[in-house]
Amino acid sequence: MKTLGPETIEQRLLALARLTQPGSLGVTRLLYTPAWHDAQALVYRWMEDAGLCPWWDAVGNVHGRVDGASETTILTGSHIDTVVNGGAYDGAYGVVGAIWALSHLKQRPFLRQSVEVVSFCEEEGSHFPITCWGSRALMGEVTPGDAKTICDPDGVSLRQAMDAHHLNADKISEAAKDYAAFVELHIEQGPWLEAQGKDIGVVTSIFGQERWTVRVKGVSRHAGTTALRDRHDALIAASRMVLAVQDVANSSEHIGIATVGELHVIGGSTNCVPGDVVFHVDLRAETDRVRQRLAGQLTHHFQQIAQSTGVTVAIEKNTDERMVKMDATLQNVIAGSCRSQGLSFMPIASRAGHDAQIIGRKIPTAMIFVPSHQGLSHHGEEYTAPEQLQRGVAVLLQTLEQLAQGLPGVGQDQSFATPNVLPGRWFG
Numbered sequence: 001m002k003t004l005g006p007e008t009i010e011q012r013l014l015a016l017a018r019l020t021q022p023g024s025l026g027v028t029r030l031l032y033t034p035a036w037h038d039a040q041a042l043v044y045r046w047m048e049d050a051g052l053c054p055w056w057d058a059v060g061n062v063h064g065r066v067d068g069a070s071e072t073t074i075l076t077g078s079h080i081d082t083v084v085n086g087g088a089y090d091g092a093y094g095v096v097g098a099i100w101a102l103s104h105l106k107q108r109p110f111l112r113q114s115v116e117v118v119s120f121c122e123e124e125g126s127h128f129p130i131t132c133w134g135s136r137a138l139m140g141e142v143t144p145g146d147a148k149t150i151c152d153p154d155g156v157s158l159r160q161a162m163d164a165h166h167l168n169a170d171k172i173s174e175a176a177k178d179y180a181a182f183v184e185l186h187i188e189q190g191p192w193l194e195a196q197g198k199d200i201g202v203v204t205s206i207f208g209q210e211r212w213t214v215r216v217k218g219v220s221r222h223a224g225t226t227a228l229r230d231r232h233d234a235l236i237a238a239s240r241m242v243l244a245v246q247d248v249a250n251s252s253e254h255i256g257i258a259t260v261g262e263l264h265v266i267g268g269s270t271n272c273v274p275g276d277v278v279f280h281v282d283l284r285a286e287t288d289r290v291r292q293r294l295a296g297q298l299t300h301h302f303q304q305i306a307q308s309t310g311v312t313v314a315i316e317k318n319t320d321e322r323m324v325k326m327d328a329t330l331q332n333v334i335a336g337s338c339r340s341q342g343l344s345f346m347p348i349a350s351r352a353g354h355d356a357q358i359i360g361r362k363i364p365t366a367m368i369f370v371p372s373h374q375g376l377s378h379h380g381e382e383y384t385a386p387e388q389l390q391r392g393v394a395v396l397l398q399t400l401e402q403l404a405q406g407l408p409g410v411g412q413d414q415s416f417a418t419p420n421v422l423p424g425r426w427f428g
């Protein structure tokens with residue numbers, strides 16, 4: 001594999017897209033399922049073909065590597081799992097693109113630092129109720145105990161699912177490694193780059209995010225014989241709470257986004273007043289302060305609605321991820337790569353969560369975005385044109401090459417002198 005044109009990158013994405021759970025709309029590739037295993041095995045083969053000496057780690061991430069003069073390692077890559085009925089580009093692009101970039105670095109006569117590609121086993125949290133299982137393991141943030149207690153909706157634990165793929169949960173800590181920096185290539189998953197006509201987005205930060213499980217308990221009664229005034233209707237209360245979610249996010253003068261994407265009437269039937277409802281809230285904001293303020297307002301509204309409708313409400317927070325800033329020096333290197341290739345670019349905050357959010361808390365991290373057609377993502381029609389895919393991987397290659405040559409200052413929030421790098425802090 002010497003040179004890959006845009007068609008090849010697209011073809012590889014389409015080859016991965018064929019490895020999906022049968023009958024799904026789009027791509028469904030959930031952690032530790034047969035489709036997931038087939039996809040990681042294909043990625044392994046591609047790394048092998050590129051001479052990257054691949055290996056599986058303790059949780060099922062697949063790595064490949066180009067050794068430099070130093071053990072110091074720059075990491076790149078993304079994730080291989082998808083949401084249910086997802087697209088062919090989310091995550092997979094960052095894996096395929098990184099293999100392409102390393103296949104070129106492999107041909108360089110000398111690299112000061114080593115470069116590694118990782119295909120994270122999981123990011124979405126679509127099978128088990130934890131996001132970024134693979135990158136958390138790499139950062140040493142998960143334990144064998146987590147694998148035992150975290151179960152899918154059928155009651156299968158992560159440990160049991162790992163067993164089925166010959167992965168030993170007792171060895172999870174062996175997945176943890178040290179890296180000097182991480183650069184993740186990804187589709188934008190939103191409409192901004194396309195709307196602005198830009199080739200590349202240089203990510204400035206990743207929104208903080210929390211997820212709640214909200215349980216509303218009323219009283220289930222006969223739908224015909226229970227007067228409206230005597231009801232404690234859990235669904236009426238939950239419906240008002242859903243509207244409150246939208247109102248609170250709308251009323252924020254800062255960027256805050258809140259969504260109810262899942263709601264269940266437990267044991268509901270046509271001729272019963274609903275007694276139990278469970279729904280989930282996804283809350284994100286540009287700063288943690290804004291997110292905490294919105295969370296406080298929502299909690300207040302939920303309690304008021306519960307009181308006025310005669311039900312009880314219990315809120316459980318399942319996820320609480322802080323906003324993470326991307327490294328300023330790495331942003332400068334990416335911007336410089338864009339300039340030297342004559343590509344247009346813009347700073348952009350990521351409203352979607354990524355493995356970079358987990359890794360960026362520990363080491364200097366950056367992300368490169370390419371446009372998503374019509375902003376579609378987590379959808380079977382997710383699409384990025386081949387030439388745009390190629391621009392993104394070219395920027396990744398040049399960025400990795402500069403980092404592998406040991407440019408100083410990464411993680412120290414300062415600029416450094418090369419002709420392709422913008423002076424000073426690129427943006428505040």
Ligand SMILES: [Zn+2]
Nearest residue numbers: 079090091123
């Ligand atoms: Zn992704």
